[in-house]
Amino acid sequence: MTAMRASSSGYLESLLAGQPRLPPSPLGWLNRLRAHAVDRAGALTVPTAADEEWRFTDLSPLTRRSFQPVQIPTRLAPTDVERFFLDEAPVRLVFVDGAYAAELSSPANERACVAVNLPAALEAHAASLEPHLGRHALFEQSAFTALNTAFLHDGAVIVAPRNARAAAPVHLLFISTRNGSVSHPRCLVVAGAGSELTLVEDYVALHEESSFTNAVTEIALADQARVTQVRVQRESGAAFHIANCSVALGRASRYRSVSVTLGARLSRLDLNVVQAAEGAECAIDGVALIGGEQLADTHTLIDHAKPHGVSRQLHKCIAGGSSHAVFNGKILVRAGAQQTDSSQSSRNLLLSGKAQVDTKPQLEIFADDVKCAHGATVGQLEPDEVFYLRSRGLSEATARNLLTYAFGAEVIERIPLGSLKTRLEQAVLERTSGQ
Amino acid sequence: MIRPEAKTLLEVRALRASVSGIEILKGLDLTVKAGEIHAIMGPNGSGKSTFAKALAGHPAYSVTEGTVLFEGRNLLELEPEARARAGVFLGFQYPIEIPGVANSQFLRLAYNTARSERGEDELDPLEFDDLVREKMKLLEMNPDFLDRSVNEGFSGGEKKRNEILQMALLEPRLAILDETDSGLDIDALRVVAHGVNRLATPDHAVVLVTHYQRLLNYIVPDYVHVMGAGRILKTGGPELALELETRGYDWVSAEPAGAAA
Numbered sequence: 001m002t003a004m005r006a007s008s009s010g011y012l013e014s015l016l017a018g019q020p021r022l023p024p025s026p027l028g029w030l031n032r033l034r035a036h037a038v039d040r041a042g043a044l045t046v047p048t049a050a051d052e053e054w055r056f057t058d059l060s061p062l063t064r065r066s067f068q069p070v071q072i073p074t075r076l077a078p079t080d081v082e083r084f085f086l087d088e089a090p091v092r093l094v095f096v097d098g099a100y101a102a103e104l105s106s107p108a109n110e111r112a113c114v115a116v117n118l119p120a121a122l123e124a125h126a127a128s129l130e131p132h133l134g135r136h137a138l139f140e141q142s143a144f145t146a147l148n149t150a151f152l153h154d155g156a157v158i159v160a161p162r163n164a165r166a167a168a169p170v171h172l173l174f175i176s177t178r179n180g181s182v183s184h185p186r187c188l189v190v191a192g193a194g195s196e197l198t199l200v201e202d203y204v205a206l207h208e209e210s211s212f213t214n215a216v217t218e219i220a221l222a223d224q225a226r227v228t229q230v231r232v233q234r235e236s237g238a239a240f241h242i243a244n245c246s247v248a249l250g251r252a253s254r255y256r257s258v259s260v261t262l263g264a265r266l267s268r269l270d271l272n273v274v275q276a277a278e279g280a281e282c283a284i285d286g287v288a289l290i291g292g293e294q295l296a297d298t299h300t301l302i303d304h305a306k307p308h309g310v311s312r313q314l315h316k317c318i319a320g321g322s323s324h325a326v327f328n329g330k331i332l333v334r335a336g337a338q339q340t341d342s343s344q345s346s347r348n349l350l351l352s353g354k355a356q357v358d359t360k361p362q363l364e365i366f367a368d369d370v371k372c373a374h375g376a377t378v379g380q381l382e383p384d385e386v387f388y389l390r391s392r393g394l395s396e397a398t399a400r401n402l403l404t405y406a407f408g409a410e411v412i413e414r415i416p417l418g419s420l421k422t423r424l425e426q427a428v429l430e431r432t433s434g435q
Numbered sequence: 436m437i438r439p440e441a442k443t444l445l446e447v448r449a450l451r452a453s454v455s456g457i458e459i460l461k462g463l464d465l466t467v468k469a470g471e472i473h474a475i476m477g478p479n480g481s482g483k484s485t486f487a488k489a490l491a492g493h494p495a496y497s498v499t500e501g502t503v504l505f506e507g508r509n510l511l512e513l514e515p516e517a518r519a520r521a522g523v524f525l526g527f528q529y530p531i532e533i534p535g536v537a538n539s540q541f542l543r544l545a546y547n548t549a550r551s552e553r554g555e556d557e558l559d560p561l562e563f564d565d566l567v568r569e570k571m572k573l574l575e576m577n578p579d580f581l582d583r584s585v586n587e588g589f590s591g592g593e594k595k596r597n598e599i600l601q602m603a604l605l606e607p608r609l610a611i612l613d614e615t616d617s618g619l620d621i622d623a624l625r626v627v628a629h630g631v632n633r634l635a636t637p638d639h640a641v642v643l644v645t646h647y648q649r650l651l652n653y654i655v656p657d658y659v660h661v662m663g664a665g666r667i668l669k670t671g672g673p674e675l676a677l678e679l680e681t682r683g684y685d686w687v688s689a690e691p692a693g694a695a696a
Contacts, residue, residue: 383494388531391491392545392601393519393552402544406535406584413535 011063012041012143015182019069019151027126030152033134037149044143056326056358057268057297062240067182067212070097074177076206078104081175084204087419089171091115093156096175098183100154104173113166113197118155118186125159132190136218137246142270144242148184148216155186160195160225169198169230169417176235179209187217191225193250198228198416203263205236210265215243221253223277228256230415232424235263237292247273249280258414260424261288261296262431268297275302275309275337283312287411289428291320291351299328304337304370313344316411318404319355330362331372338369346376349407351400405429436637437657441468442506444609444640445490450501451665452489458499459485461665467609470637474651474676475644477662478684483644484528486662487613491525492518505609520552522608524601526615528644530594533585538597541585542567546604570603573633575626591618599630610634611642616650628653648680663688 016038024031046063047054074096081104085092093115094104100117108115114125121129139146156172174185191197203213213235221227233241241264249255261267273282288296302311317325325348333340348357361374381403389399408428415421445467452460459482467473477483489496490503492515503510510518533541539560546566547557558566568578574596586594595615602610612631616624631654635641643650651659651673659675660667661684669675669687679687 382531384531385533387493387515388527388533389541390515391493391519391525391527392541392605393516393548394544395516396514398544399516402536402541403533406533409535 011046012044012147014066015147016041016150020071022153027122029130034150034152037139037146040139040146041143041150044146046143053299057295061266062212065210067180069183070178070181073097073099076101076104080206084173084202086171086200086417088417089169089200091168092171092173093117094173094175095154095185097177097181098154098185111161112164114159115170116157118153118157121157121159128159128190129157129188132218132220133188136220136248137216137244142244144214145216145244148186148214151184152186155188158189158197158199160191160197162192163194164192165195166197169200171200172202174203176205176211176213176239177207178211179207180211182212182214185213185215189219189227191221191227193222194224196226200230200232200417200420203233203235203241205239208236208238210238211236212240217245219247221249221255223251224253225250226254228416230417230420231257231259233261233263233267237263237265237294239264241267243268244270249273249275249277249282251277252279255282257284258411259286260412262427265293266295271300273302275304275306278306279308281310285314285411285414287316287408288325289318289408289431290323290325292323294323297326301330301332302342304333304340304342307336307338309337309340311342314411315346316408317348317357318351318408319357320351322354324356327359328362330364333365333367333370333372335366337367340367340370340372342371343373348378349404350378350380351404401429436470438470441470443468444506446504448502450503451499452485452496453499454485454496459665460489463666465667467640467642469640471640471658472635472654472656473642473658473660474656475642475660475662476676476679481662482665483662484613487525487611487644490523490611491515520549524605524607524610526598526602526610526612528614528617530586530598532587534587536585538583538585539567539581542601542604545601549605567604570600574600574603574630576600592620592623595619595627596623599627602634603630606634609640609642611644613644614646616645616647624650625653648676651676661687
């Protein structure tokens with residue numbers, strides 16, 4: 001045990017050491033935030049299976065490898081990445097191996113919506129960012145979030161002022177270009193009171209090799225703000241992807257998210273939503289479609305901290321080959337969070353005898369006047385459905401693909417961008433045909 | 436219509452089949468020629484639905500003995516999809532709901548599979564849309580059903596109309612309709628019957644599996660068969676259905692076996 005801890009903390013130290021030294025910021029609070037994160041990253045260890053929160057996800061394939069930050073940025077032409085662009089999202093911030101790529105981006109700096117790289121945002125809006133940056137995605141106990149925060153430099157920032165309505169979704173595109181590279185993508189979304197915006201967080205790769213993405217996103221919704229977030233992880237099948245998304249909901253605010261996990265040899269998404277004021281609503285949906293040797297772990301926490309909160313959650317896993325899907329959905333209803341209305345559904349489809357799903361709804365309820373429903377199912381394709389399609393002339397393989405696709409489509413359908421939805425549905429169809 | 440010179444489509448001899456190890460069909464014989472309409476009637480548990488599903492190749496129904504030839508081919512060695520492509524259609528008693536698969540997508544896939552089987556070009560979504568809407572009009576179906584998931588949230592009658600719509604699109608040589616009339620109100624029954632009658636041309640045949648005589652007021656069969664205990668006990672013309680309506684089924688099984696008309 002002792003030896004393991006030593007080696008895993010050594011792993012984090014090596015990642016810390018490999019990163020280029022950042023110039024100090026003129027903002028004292030930012031320097032202090034980074035310094036504190038460096039301290040924590042140095043003190044924390046990589047979680048092991050002995051840690052309850054990481055019981056099913058063995059990180060040793062990650063820690064066995066060494067990843068280096070990209071020192072000389074890869075120059076990409078628009079033609080290299082245009083296929084990822086979304087028609088509905090003219091505002092776009094592109095990050096290549098973690099570094100902001102101005103030549104590929106089309107930022108927005110308008111009254112209704114600011115979407116710019118973090119250094120530019122800090123110049124103009126430091127005061128409105130300080131209460132949020134590094135304040136929602138806590139890193140005291142999270143080694144990966146501490147690492148990300150220690151390297152805080154480039155990052156996507158979206159600010160919607162009070163009552164602003166962003167006309168179109170904002171596309172945040174994170175591109176991995178190199179084998180053996182590590183990057184620490186960072187997003188911060190500050191939605192002012194009564195504002196409304198949609199963002200797409202999109203993680204892609206231009207290679208089929210192994211790289212390591214360690215992403216942190218913070219989203220703060222002020223009173224009555226509405227934010228829709230679509231998160232797509234379609235990195236290389238050999239990649240490692242660790243992500244923390246932390247969301248704070250103000251009074252009567254509304255947060256919707258759809259997370260789609262297709263890529264990575266090992267992925268872990270921690271999605272933490274705090275209903276920090278009364279009457280907040282969230283709908284959190286996700287689908288993981290994996291095969292081969294992939295492992296996809298989704299941990300969510302919905303923290304009903306105040307009364308009259310509503311939460312809805314549908315999480316689906318489709319596991320083929322020898323893959324392993326993990327879902328842990330914690331619903332916390334704190335004392336005093338009366339009239340909470342929460343429902344959670346975990347539905348899982350096993351496409352092969354070797355695939356595995358571990359699903360765990362976790363309800364912790366400390367209030368007495370609440371409505372909390374949850375359910376979990378793990379199944380295979382319904383033989384009657386397969387037969388029905390075959391009886392109409394569809395081959396068995398086509399019938400199975402169509403049913404698998406339909407299972408995942410229920411979540412993908414909830415993405416409010418037509419072109420992205422179509423592309424993902426196509427990707428799912430192709431993926432299922434390959435299994 | 437009965438024509439002595441018509442081609443034999445289906446020839447079933449001494450068919451035995453079981454479900455979960457229990458034998459349901461115990462030596463069934465049936466010959467269906469092109470252009471004919473057959474009604475298979477009988478009380479619950481007589482094996483009507485088992486027969487229909489065994490013909491379509493449902494994996495839960497295993498044929499233990501006997502032969503089934505369809506246009507001279509051994510139907511039993513074909514996978515369900517190959518039977519469908521050869522021209523056998525089963526209208527389900529309980530059509531399956533498939534959440535997430537749009538009805539239009541499903542219908543087009545099935546239709547194009549049948550077309551490419553016949554060596555014809557597939558229709559693109561727009562061409563298919565025109566065709567399917569026209570067929571739906573004949574069945575007095577609301578086009579909204581195209582955008583909904585296959586059978587999901589459909590009423591019993593809507594599901595049955597959707598079965599007939601599939602049949603109308605696929606134009607099978609042999610349609611076996613398993614209790615298509617059950618759960619239909621009189622208007623739906625009329626519409627469904629109209630759809631069946633349109634298919635019943637000299638080249639096609641229809642086998643209606645039904646519990647009640649009611650459907651036969653709208654579709655006049657050439658033959659009426661009475662099933663009991665896994666076999667066909669009696670065969671007659673349309674008048675047999677009327678007799679069953681007044682006298683029930685008990686007298687048929689009381690008659691000596693093999694007393695076919």
